[in-house]
Amino acid sequence: MPLSQRTTLTQFLIEQRRRFPQASGDFNALILDIALACKAIAGSVAYGALGGVLGAQAGSINVQGEEQKKLDVISNELFIRACEWGGHLAGMASEEMDEPYAIPPHYPRGKYLLVFDPLDGSSNIDVNVSVGSIFSVLRAPQAVVDGERPLQAQDFLQPGERQVAAGYALYGPSTMLVLSVGTGVHGFTLDPQLGEFFLSHPDIRVPEKTQEFAINASNSRFWEPPVKRYVDECLAGKTGPRGKDFNMRWIASMVAEAHRIFMRGGVFLYPRDTKDPSKPGRLRLLYEANPIGYLMEQAGGRASTGREPMLQVQPTSLHQRIGLVFGSREEVERIEQYHREPARVRDDIPLFAERTLFRD
Numbered sequence: 001m002p003l004s005q006r007t008t009l010t011q012f013l014i015e016q017r018r019r020f021p022q023a024s025g026d027f028n029a030l031i032l033d034i035a036l037a038c039k040a041i042a043g044s045v046a047y048g049a050l051g052g053v054l055g056a057q058a059g060s061i062n063v064q065g066e067e068q069k070k071l072d073v074i075s076n077e078l079f080i081r082a083c084e085w086g087g088h089l090a091g092m093a094s095e096e097m098d099e100p101y102a103i104p105p106h107y108p109r110g111k112y113l114l115v116f117d118p119l120d121g122s123s124n125i126d127v128n129v130s131v132g133s134i135f136s137v138l139r140a141p142q143a144v145v146d147g148e149r150p151l152q153a154q155d156f157l158q159p160g161e162r163q164v165a166a167g168y169a170l171y172g173p174s175t176m177l178v179l180s181v182g183t184g185v186h187g188f189t190l191d192p193q194l195g196e197f198f199l200s201h202p203d204i205r206v207p208e209k210t211q212e213f214a215i216n217a218s219n220s221r222f223w224e225p226p227v228k229r230y231v232d233e234c235l236a237g238k239t240g241p242r243g244k245d246f247n248m249r250w251i252a253s254m255v256a257e258a259h260r261i262f263m264r265g266g267v268f269l270y271p272r273d274t275k276d277p278s279k280p281g282r283l284r285l286l287y288e289a290n291p292i293g294y295l296m297e298q299a300g301g302r303a304s305t306g307r308e309p310m311l312q313v314q315p316t317s318l319h320q321r322i323g324l325v326f327g328s329r330e331e332v333e334r335i336e337q338y339h340r341e342p343a344r345v346r347d348d349i350p351l352f353a354e355r356t357l358f359r360d
């Protein structure tokens with residue numbers, strides 16, 4: 001497509017801003033700073049083994065007790081450096097930082113908070129499989145914006161429905177930025193020669209019906225009954241109560257699974273399970289579940305804990321983990337319904353009950 005007919009991310013944001021004549025432009029500038037961080041991370045990821053950091057351990061442990069890869073740390077740093085000086089933020093929080101990052105006093109302070117997972121799917125770095133970054137934008141409390149009190153972790157503990165914007169970058173065969181500023185979900189593809197994101201997927205909608213699910217089946221013995229039931233019914237295929245065959249995928253980069261679901265539908269589950277009673281789920285509420293949940297809802301899909309809508313959960317801590325189910329609306333609603341129904345033994349599905357495929 002000729003350059004003159006392409007819409008850049010900047011042009012798209014200007015267009016969106018026309019709807020809010022009173023807007024200061026801070027928000028657009030923040031999104032462009034985030035896009036810059038993502039371009040820089042895409043660059044580091046693309047060097048692969050030649051960059052010397054691919055898969056290398058940083059020699060440190062993050063607040064989750066996970067070993068940090070050099071690229072986790074570098075990506076975190078790139079987010080901070082790209083976004084701290086513009087005057088749009090009052091603070092940031094990330095998977096890779098134990099405590100919130102307050103904007104240094106020599107930079108102007110702004111009215112937003114940025115929460116991010118700088119590199120999602122880190123375990124895939126070593127094997128050159130897609131990884132991504134996930135981000136969420138919240139409003140900062142006025143007292144913090146005005147400098148009346150310092151930033152606290154508490155300031156980030158806002159339910160997902162209060163997000164102002166959310167998005168992710170996917171470092172796959174092509175680099176994409178998928179974004180919602182509250183007016184649907186729009187996808188931009190990076191032109192690597194021009195270093196510019198162009199609108200390539202306007203108004204993404206998640207198909208309502210699907211025959212594809214994604215779950216880490218190695219955890220099956222820890223699943224709760226509603227999840228076992230759902231998966232067993234999918235596996236039973238045409239001969240089971242669903243009356244149709246399902247396909248399964250597992251990339252182990254949630255951001256890549258989410259992208260597949262935005263493109264062609266499906267459902268993703270990383271549910272609460274009994275594997276480690278101290279961890280109610282694997283994924284993190286503030287910088288994984290909420291931004292993806294916001295995007296899903298904006299695209300007509302649904303995100304849930306299984307028990308309640310994800311975006312209504314009141315966070316209790318910065319690095320809180322949670323059970324997460326998202327994707328095509330009908331499937332997520334079905335899973336929620338299974339959570340509401342009392343556990344029951346199904347003898348109409350041979351794979352379920354005693355001889356389930358997924359039971360020890």
Ligand SMILES: O=P(O)(O)OC[C@H]1O[C@](O)(COP(=O)(O)O)[C@@H](O)[C@@H]1O
Nearest residue numbers: 119120121122123216252253254255
């Ligand atoms: O080890 P598992 O169960 O496959 O976990 C995969 C999950 O872990 C994650 O990689 C966690 O994200 P981080 O890489 O940011 O820690 C998700 O993207 C993914 O869904």
Ligand SMILES: [Mg+2]
Nearest residue numbers: 117119120121
């Ligand atoms: Mg992650």
Ligand SMILES: [Mg+2]
Nearest residue numbers: 095117119120
């Ligand atoms: Mg991460």
